[in-house]
Amino acid sequence: MLSNLATRDVETLLHPYTNLDAHRSTGPLVLERGEGVFVYDTAGKPYIEGMSGLWCTALGYSNDELAEAARAQMGRLPFGHLFSGRSHDPAIELAEVLKGLMPVPTSKVFFTSSGSEANDTQVKLTWYYNNALGRPRKKKIIGRQRGYHGVTVATASLTGLPANHADWDLPLPGFLHTACPHHYRFAQSGESERAFSERLAGELEALILREDPETVAAFIAEPVMGAGGAIVPPEGYFEAVQAVLANYDVRFIADEVICGFGRLGTWFGSEALGARPDTISFAKAVTSGYVPLGGVSVDEPLYEAMLAESRKLGTFGHGTTYSGHPVACAVALKTIEIYRRERIVEGVAAKAPHFQARLSRLAEHDIVGEARGIGLIGGLEIVADKASRAQYEPKAGVAARCVAFAQGEGLIVRFLAGDRVAVCPPLIITEAEIDALFDRLARALDRTRDWIRAEGLT
Numbered sequence: 001m002l003s004n005l006a007t008r009d010v011e012t013l014l015h016p017y018t019n020l021d022a023h024r025s026t027g028p029l030v031l032e033r034g035e036g037v038f039v040y041d042t043a044g045k046p047y048i049e050g051m052s053g054l055w056c057t058a059l060g061y062s063n064d065e066l067a068e069a070a071r072a073q074m075g076r077l078p079f080g081h082l083f084s085g086r087s088h089d090p091a092i093e094l095a096e097v098l099k100g101l102m103p104v105p106t107s108k109v110f111f112t113s114s115g116s117e118a119n120d121t122q123v124k125l126t127w128y129y130n131n132a133l134g135r136p137r138k139k140k141i142i143g144r145q146r147g148y149h150g151v152t153v154a155t156a157s158l159t160g161l162p163a164n165h166a167d168w169d170l171p172l173p174g175f176l177h178t179a180c181p182h183h184y185r186f187a188q189s190g191e192s193e194r195a196f197s198e199r200l201a202g203e204l205e206a207l208i209l210r211e212d213p214e215t216v217a218a219f220i221a222e223p224v225m226g227a228g229g230a231i232v233p234p235e236g237y238f239e240a241v242q243a244v245l246a247n248y249d250v251r252f253i254a255d256e257v258i259c260g261f262g263r264l265g266t267w268f269g270s271e272a273l274g275a276r277p278d279t280i281s282f283a284k285a286v287t288s289g290y291v292p293l294g295g296v297s298v299d300e301p302l303y304e305a306m307l308a309e310s311r312k313l314g315t316f317g318h319g320t321t322y323s324g325h326p327v328a329c330a331v332a333l334k335t336i337e338i339y340r341r342e343r344i345v346e347g348v349a350a351k352a353p354h355f356q357a358r359l360s361r362l363a364e365h366d367i368v369g370e371a372r373g374i375g376l377i378g379g380l381e382i383v384a385d386k387a388s389r390a391q392y393e394p395k396a397g398v399a400a401r402c403v404a405f406a407q408g409e410g411l412i413v414r415f416l417a418g419d420r421v422a423v424c425p426p427l428i429i430t431e432a433e434i435d436a437l438f439d440r441l442a443r444a445l446d447r448t449r450d451w452i453r454a455e456g457l458t
């Protein structure tokens with residue numbers, strides 16, 4: 001029997017990334033408030049928010065300083081835009097702060113309101129750049145199978161997940177995908193991580209040559225794949241890939257939407273994994289998810305090309321009403337101030353060994369094939385058979401069931417395609433809360449195993 005709110009939800013809301021049919025009978029989990037790493041439903045039941053909402057609420061819930069930063073900016077200048085050379089101090093100050101933080105040479109910062117818009121901007125800037133340089137054929141962009149970059153027509157095309165392509169007539173022409181760097185799933189028998197990385201770099205090179213290097217403009221990658229399964233690249237991966245990109249003048253876009261702002265124990269994931277991109281997309285934790293904000297770094301060569309082009313065209317024809325929204329910028333400034341003052345990034349590095357040790361222990365569970373992660377992000381791969389790594393039929397929905405059991409245990413985690421479960425708690429989580437998180441997840445796995453047996457799944 002659905003509650004009143006749940007019934008109204010089912011009657012009125014179209015939910016993103018939801019099994020629409022199942023939702024009509026199960027209804028939503030309706031949350032009412034949050035405090036620290038906990039969120040509470042309308043019945044007052046607490047849950048550890050083991051996903052930071054959607055990989056974003058790095059400072060946890062009910063942070064008064066962030067709320068006050070938004071309120072103060074709303075009282076001062078609630079809207080301002082950056083069109084036609086207009087500006088406001090929160091955007092200027094935030095751009096300065098971000099320029100100082102970026103792990104890549106950055107001339108300018110361009111703001112958006114989401115990760116999708118940030119990556120969409122990357123696509124357009126890549127095309128614009130190559131037109132400006134007089135090489136209009138150099139336009140193709142290579143993403144990776146299982147990579148996730150957003151939902152606009154272009155960013156869903158960059159994405160390498162079937163749900164983002166099937167029935168949407170995507171990817172668009174000119175968007176290609178190279179192999180997923182998941183050693184557990186795709187390495188050959190006995191292949192070391194380094195050898196696997198070299199092989200994947202070789203496959204990327206073969207793809208570029210097949211397509212003609214004169215037509216390939218950019219490669220995009222998340223430092224750690226998030227929605228694809230919390231997949232940490234194998235040793236030497238970015239080193240090997242970057243050598244190929246450099247040979248063919250292919251730009252490297254790092255999608256730091258999940259990894260940016262401390263998730264791996266470094267300000268950006270690229271720093272932890274030896275990635276040296278030309279440009280970075282960010283969103284989510286830049287405001288700890290409190291208000292929508294994203295953006296991209298623009299390097300000097302790109303800016304110079306754009307400057308020349310806009311002299312010809314009279315304008316740089318891109319941007320949205322909310323690019324650089326002052327309330328979002330004010331909240332981002334306060335978020336970064338807190339990251340620095342509270343030494344949040346250093347805190348992640350200090351807590352990560354404990355988090356990863358607790359995560360690794362789950363690999364001993366009967367139904368877990370692999371437990372992998374870095375910093376405060378992790379993923380589990382549920383398997384039907386540990387030796388062969390065989391998986392359950394997708395329609396059995398085993399990972400979804402595990403997530404539902406976790407919810408029963410007072411823990412929010414996320415299931416991902418391929419029977420994967422992701423964990424990505426707020427960066428402020430304590431060691432005791434990490435223990436509680438993994439205790440609850442272990443109980444959810446036990447209940448999933450018992451359910452598998454009762455159902456007779458193989």
Ligand code: PLP
Binds near residue numbers: 055149284
């Ligand atoms: N890139 C990555 C790596 C993401 O994880 C996401 C969202 O989860 C996006 C881009 C898209 O961001 P948004 O949902 O804000 O459009």
